[in-house]
Amino acid sequence: MSAKVRVRFAPSPTGGLHLGGVRTALFNYLFARQNGGDFILRVEDTDQTRFVEGAEAYILDCLNWCGIAPDEGPHAGGEYGPYRQSERKALYRQYAEQLVEQGNAYYAFDTPEELEQKRTESPNFQYGHTHRNELRNSVFLPVKEVQELLEAGTPHVIRIKMPVEETIGFTDMIRGRVNFETSTVDDKVLLKADGMPTYHLAVVVDDYLMKITHAFRGEEWLPSAPVHLLLWEYLGWKNEMPQWAHLPLILKPDGHGKLSKRDGDRLGFPVYAMNWTDPKNGDLTQGFRELGFLPEAFVNLLALLGWNNGTDQEIFTLDELVEQFSIDRISKAGAQFDFEKAKWFNHEWIKQTSATDLEPLVIPVLRAHDIFAENHSQLKKIIDLVKDRCTLLTDFYEHSSYFFQKPAESTIDWPSIQPKWNAAKTDFFIAFIQKTQEIESWEAAAIEATFKTLIAEKGIKIGEVMLPFRIILVGGKFGPAVFDIAEVLDNQEVVERIEFALSILGR
RNA sequence: GGCCCGUUCGUCUAGGGGUUAGGACGUUAGAUUUUCAUUCUAGAAACAGGGGUUCGAUUCCCCUACGGGCUACCA
16 A cells, blocks of 8 residues: 555657646656655657657756656666657557457547548537447447458557446545546547557556556646546556646746747747757757756746745755645646746846856856856856846856956947046046056955045045946946956956056047 | 636735735835945735625635636547
């Protein structure tokens, strides 16, 4: 009864990994870790027409980036493999045949075109008890004819035979009791004509074979639960059925409906965890990672989309989530995704991450703009100086580029200093250049003291030269404390920037 | 259309038979920052509607409305 907890994340390798997918994986991971269980990755690639090259490796990369790598899967092996359903193809047929023998399923020879025809004729057409006695299947056709069709190798599927007038239900860990009338559900295909199982058969067989104890999946699966329920029962595995939790959907930020990749494109935010390039047309879709999100922040914001710990705490580390996660605090209603809030999470995480931890992530951001910061202690100082103003990792470029590159003449905010410029100011800065040579220890406090002493000597107001000084150093009205900037820039660089400005202002 | 799930500020949510219905994002206003951002303080902002049950419902029940999901040989 107290079997080891085993959960699985079972994506289809059909493209980029969506926010909702990562959240499902995350909840699986949290639950497994919390209970000392196993977290399995199972690749549901039963639809050959939708298979996309590279998607599986990409999914794994995403999980690794998030820090929620599975224990078992095609990448890591395990006792319950193979972990790709395409490689398990041979396994499924016997179960489908068993169901046919038991009378819980049947062969159907109708072609997709025939069914399409039916559906256009009557919009509410369902392949179920109301129609199955008029279609080409082993329920309706004489035994002999069925045999002939089978022997002739006629393409066919196996469909579940939904019972009439039965109420079937289960207790969802999030929603409580959910009941269905079996007559309202159609006879789902279990085994396709190509011999591959559909999701319905595969999920039940594999969850059983892989000894899954708890199954997390999106709410969109709730309507097909009765099919799965029946399968567990017909296959004789009812007592081993996992407990289910149907997670609330992640919705579009505007209007309503499930969040999709298109919404991200339309509204200007990522939906995939990492960059994804469609191998068919080469289209690149930007991911959270490349946009400048920290994995800790990404995981944090996903966890809070539909879950909270009942307090005001919003910032959680993965370890804290593992410790505090609980299914009964998952909300029932769908959550609209809010990119502004997502950015807030990232900002918080950047602020609380040390310069040492940030450095390896900032280096590539700068390198993308041909800035090669080789002085590590200087770079860390810069990171500490500007990280409070960076919402995304990529913001480090615009907030620190002036440390590495002299502001270009064309970008300097001359209008803010030129109109009030005068000989006294020129005189002051020339004198300041001299004074900087006497500063023994080039630190913000010493620079400031020298600056202020000189102001007193020259009898000018500090307000008249502070802003010009800043603009001379960084090019505009922005940035951290000006003497901190001067310290990081170093003596010679400060002098050069002042001399350059004077050469323009003195004209 | 049918079936299923859901409904507290614009958004994410806490709460729960009697509360000034709390927090966060965003927003507004002030303060600090001799720059900008950060930060701080304050403000506006919600229980979908109707019936019950009850001394009392936002909270429990029912109905309606609205929203969402599913209704493929896709997952």
